[in-house]
Amino acid sequence: MTWTLPEPMLSSPVPEPRLRPGWAAELKWDGFRALVSADAGKVALRSRRGTEMGPAFPEIVAGAAQLPDATALDGELVVWEEGRLAFERLLNRLQRRGAGAAQAADEAPAHFVAFDLLRLSGTDTTSWPYQRRRAALESLFATRRLTAPWALCPATTDPDAVREWLTWGAVGMEGVVYKRLDGRYEPGVRGWLKYKVRETTEAIVGAVTGTVASPRGLLLGRYDDQQRLQYIGRTTTLARATGNAIGGHLTPGEPGHPWTGWTLSAGWGTRETLTVTLVQPELVVEIGVDVARDADGRWRHPARLHRPRTDLSPTDVPFMATRR
Structure with missing residues (x-):
């Protein structure tokens, strides 16, 4: 056989x-x-x-x-x-x-x-x-x-x-x-x-899926050492109550937003793009992420939102390595 x-x-x-x-x-x-x-x-x-x-x-x-x-x-x-x-x-x-x-x-x-x-x-x-x-x-x-x-x-x-x-x-x-x-x-x-292995860390909300008032997902960024806001990953889908709570801390993006004109992927390794709304990169959130990263340090898997960190400013968030 x-x-x-x-x-x-x-x-x-x-x-x-x-x-x-x-x-x-x-x-x-x-x-x-x-x-x-x-x-x-x-x-x-x-x-x-x-x-x-x-x-x-x-x-x-x-x-x-x-x-x-x-x-x-x-x-x-x-x-x-x-x-x-x-x-x-x-x-x-x-x-x-x-x-x-x-x-x-x-x-x-x-x-x-x-x-x-x-x-x-x-x-x-x-x-x-x-x-x-x-x-x-x-x-x-x-x-x-x-x-x-x-x-x-x-x-x-x-x-x-x-x-x-x-x-x-x-x-x-x-x-x-x-x-x-x-x-x-x-x-x-x-x-x-x-x-x-998962770690708890912080990132800056730079865009959302859904509406600003009640986002379904958060697009996350960190500044590099050249003061450019780089996209680093996104969260899992938010529960409606969580989205409503987060929306209260967000404001729509203004002209000159650092991600203006960017195309953001629906997932690491896929060409599918997300329909997003830019928000002012002011809100810091605490998230849980695993260790899977690409060569630029972006998280390959969606992060789990823990809570907004209104006590922190974007300058308190760890820097992302400069992309060459």
Whole structure:
């Protein structure tokens, strides 16, 4: 019977990072989830949704020659650049093929960070407990002396190590994933847990979706060190009562607003644009954001509004790095 890659096992969020007895923790990477198999000289590299990504990542396909035949891994595609994980480099790769993909692989090669073993030399390992799969994965890396593009995801049962990992947000580590030591690999099941690092910070409201009196979303900015108000991200959709409360602190934008004529994206990595109304960049809000940022320091995921900070002025908000 022909073996095929299963659906990936999934995780559910938890509100705090406690490492429970009987569980292991792994680093959560800011990359593309991917499953790879090498079987009789054929390599499949699939996204979480089943899209074939091999043509876009020829360095991973070529690297599969290091794996034993009839072996499959679960992991994360990442690109490391200038001391941080560069998610934008991955996004730019998806539509490239042939010479374009080869050039991108040469300029910013991707790595496959393996965190689970699905098949080993023809043996389906998904029914094995995590502890056994992990030991076999570590043995695979050691005995085959795997090198780039392969990397082994760190794992631990030490709470102190988890606390250390949670300080690595500046380089793009999103948090931790927890797996039961005796747990099977269950395709499509949310049997793992994940904790994403979030920080509380401030930003300036420069525009809104909806109306000024009752905004549905806030477009956020920070000044750079050249005193230019840069767009840094947006909030999740506001509840109506919250929007009404925020609207009481906003005034419509005046001529000469620093974002006049700008087109603002509906989301990081998409070309869809937002219909926005400019407001005077006077209101500071406190928000919760995760660590996913692009090369310019913009937040890739929507921020969660905590509260207006009428006690702060825009000059109290942290600066954004100058865009070159």
